[in-house]
Amino acid sequence: MSNITRRRALGVAAGAAGAAAGIALAGSAVADAPRPAAPAAGPTSFDEVYQGRRVKGGPSGGGHHGGHHGGHHGGGYSVTIDGEELHVMQNADGTWISVINHYEPVATPKALARAAVRELQGAPLVPLTLS
Structure with missing residues (x-):
């Protein structure tokens, strides 16, 4: 028992x-x-001079590399510094990275452009060639 x-x-x-x-x-x-509100449609456009550099950002029509910027590469969003394209990508968590600061995600494309300007320290943004 x-x-x-x-x-x-x-x-x-x-x-x-x-x-x-x-x-x-x-x-x-x-x-x-x-429940949290649905996310906004996307980041807003911007056009400003930051530390003497012209930075612009806004929705793109797929980019000039055969749609390279659609999908996960920027979600159809384009950023330029002094007219040169800064390749950007939006992470799954909504943060943004670029070829300049790949390991330092930021909240918005505008913050990303400003971070890239600071990192460049006056150097020109050299076009990225994809092969």
Whole structure:
């Protein structure tokens, strides 16, 4: 015979029932929690002079490399510094990176352009050739 008592068996059953009820209530609270608003349509356009450099950004029509900038490469968004294209990419988490600061993601393409200008330290942006 086992050493389990009726009191112990009832205690275990009551604990399991209480845990199940708690999980159900927690699930209900999560289901009823307010959901965040849908993300905006995309980053806004910008055109400014930053540290003496003309930086521009806005939606693009697919880029000039046969649609290279569509999809995950910038999501159809183009950034230029003094008229030269800065190749950009939007990460899955919504942050942005470029060939200049690939390991330093930023929140917006405008912040990305400014970070690239700072990193260039006055040097010209050399066109990236893709082969």
